[in-house]
Amino acid sequence: MEKINFNRTGRLLAASAGIATISFLASEYFFRLAFKRVDYVPETSADxxxxxxxxxxxxxxxxxxxxxxxxxxxxxxxxxxxxxxxxxxxxxxxxxxxxxxxxxxxxxxxxxxxxxxxxxxxxxxxxxxxxxxxxxxxxxxxxxxxxxxxxxxxxxxxxxxxxxxxxxxxxxxxxxxxxxxxxxxxxxxxxxxxxxxxxxxxIDAELTFLLKRQYHLPKYPFYPLVSTINHHRLGYYLGDVxxxxxxxxxxxxxxxxxxxxxxxxxxxxxxxxxxxxxxxxxxxxxxxxxxxxxxxxxxxxxxxxxxxxxxxxx
Known part of the structure; x- marks a missing residue:
C-alpha cells in the first residue's frame, strides 16, 4: 500500500490555498477598479x-x-x-x-x-x-x-x-x-x-477582452470571481449584462x-x-x-x- 506523503500533501494544499487567496484578492482589486464609482471624470485618452x-x-x-x-x-x-x-x-x-x-x-x-x-x-x-x-x-x-x-x-x-x-x-x-x-x-x-x-x-465579452488586452490575464479564474462579487454587491451576475x-x-x-x-x-x-x-x-x-x-x-x-x-x- 502506497504511503501518503503528508508533507507533500500539506505543501500542495497550502499552495492551492495561496493561489485561491491571491486570485480572490486580485478579483476584488479588479472589481473595485472597474465597478466602484469615481467622483471625477478621468482624463480622455491620448488619441x-x-x-x-x-x-x-x-x-x-x-x-x-x-x-x-x-x-x-x-x-x-x-x-x-x-x-x-x-x-x-x-x-x-x-x-x-x-x-x-x-x-x-x-x-x-x-x-x-x-x-x-x-x-x-x-x-x-x-x-x-x-x-x-x-x-x-x-x-x-x-x-x-x-x-x-x-x-x-x-x-x-x-x-x-x-x-x-x-x-x-x-x-x-x-x-x-x-x-x-x-x-x-x-x-x-x-x-x-x-x-x-x-x-x-x-460585459462578459468586454471584460474578458480588456483582461487580455490591458493586463495579459486569462478569463479564468478572475472573471467568475468578479461576477460573484458583483452578485453579492449588486444582486446580479455579469452574465446577465x-x-x-x-x-x-x-x-x-x-x-x-x-x-x-x-x-x-x-x-x-x-x-x-x-x-x-x-x-x-x-x-x-x-x-x-x-x-x-x-x-x-x-x-x-x-x-x-x-x-x-x-x-x-x-
Whole structure:
C-alpha cells in the first residue's frame, strides 16, 4: 500500500490555498477598479487630446444653456438620481432625445451630442447614471440597472412633454450598451428609435477582452470571481449584462455606429449587436475612428448620418 506523503500533501494544499487567496484578492482589486464609482471624470485618452479645445467649448455651451435639474430617488439609496433637461428652442416641439453617457463620464461629458441635437430642434435629457456624476450609487452597473432607471426618466419626459412626445434614445460606449439593453424592455410608444455609438455586446465579452488586452490575464479564474462579487454587491451576475440578449427583443429601428479602429470596444461587437436585432437597422463603421471618436473626426458628417436615419425612421 502506497504511503501518503503528508508533507507533500500539506505543501500542495497550502499552495492551492495561496493561489485561491491571491486570485480572490486580485478579483476584488479588479472589481473595485472597474465597478466602484469615481467622483471625477478621468482624463480622455491620448488619441482624443487633440479635440480638447472643441470639447471645452461644448461644455461651456452646456453650462450656459437654459436647463432644468430633474431628480428621483431609487430604492435603497439616500441620495437621488440626477439628470439635466434642456428644453427645445421651440417650446412647442415634441422632439426629444435621451442621451446616455459613457463609462466614468456624466451628462456634461455629452455636451457635444447635446448641442448637436439641440440645434436640430430637440429637447435634450442628460441623465447621470448610477455611480456617476450627481447620481446615487456606490457602484457602476455598466447599463444593466441603469436601463431600469431610464424607464423612470422616460415617464418623467412624457409627463413633461405630453403623450405626443417623440423620443430618440442615444448613447455612446457604455451609454450605447445602456440604450441597447433598454431596447429589450417594454418601452412607451413615444420612443421611436435608437442610436447606439460603440456599445459592447456584453460585459462578459468586454471584460474578458480588456483582461487580455490591458493586463495579459486569462478569463479564468478572475472573471467568475468578479461576477460573484458583483452578485453579492449588486444582486446580479455579469452574465446577465448583455446587449445581444436584450437586442433580440428589440422592435424599434436602431442605428449602430462604431469606430473602425476601436481598441477599447472592438468593432466586431457592433456586428454582433447588429446581427442580434431583427428590427429595422443600419450600421455605420467609421473609417479610422478610435473608441468614441466618430463624432470628433467629422462632426458634420456624423450629424448628416444621424439626420438621414431620423428622416427615415423618426
Amino acid at each position: 482624443k487630446q487633440k479635440y480638447a479645445d472643441a470639447y471645452w467649448d461644448y461644455v461651456d455651451w452646456f453650462k450656459k444653456v437654459e436647463k432644468e435639474h430633474w431628480t428621483f430617488t431609487i430604492s435603497g439609496e439616500k441620495e437621488h438620481m440626477s439628470a439635466y433637461f434642456i428644453p427645445a428652442k421651440n417650446r412647442d416641439s415634441k422632439k426629444t432625445v435621451v442621451i446616455s453617457h459613457g463609462y466614468k463620464g456624466n451628462g456634461e461629458t455629452m455636451s457635444n451630442y447635446a448641442k448637436m441635437f439641440y440645434e436640430m430642434g430637440f429637447s435634450v435629457l442628460l441623465p447621470d447614471d448610477r455611480g456617476h456624476g450627481e447620481s446615487a450609487g456606490k457602484y457602476i452597473s455598466f447599463g444593466w440597472l441603469d436601463r431600469l432607471d431610464y424607464l423612470q426618466w422616460l415617464q418623467k419626459l412624457i409627463v413633461r412633454l405630453g403623450d405626443q412626445a417623440k423620443i430618440v434614445l442615444f448613447g455612446v460606449s457604455m451609454g450605447a450598451a445602456t440604450v441597447e439593453m433598454l431596447s429589450g424592455e417594454q418601452l412607451p410608444p413615444q420612443v421611436r428609435c435608437i442610436i447606439a455609438d460603440c456599445g459592447y455586446s456584453s 448583455s446587449s445581444i440578449e436584450q437586442l433580440k427583443k428589440n422592435k424599434l429601428p436602431i442605428f449602430f455606429i462604431h469606430g473602425e479602429k476601436d481598441r477599447y470596444v472592438p468593432s466586431y461587437m457592433a456586428l454582433e449587436n447588429y446581427q442580434a436585432s431583427d428590427s429595422e437597422k443600419e450600421l455605420w463603421i467609421v473609417k479610422d475612428a478610435s473608441h468614441a471618436e466618430s463624432f470628433w473626426i467629422d462632426p458634420d458628417e456624423y450629424k448628416e448620418h444621424i439626420t438621414k436615419f431620423l428622416e427615415k425612421y423618426y
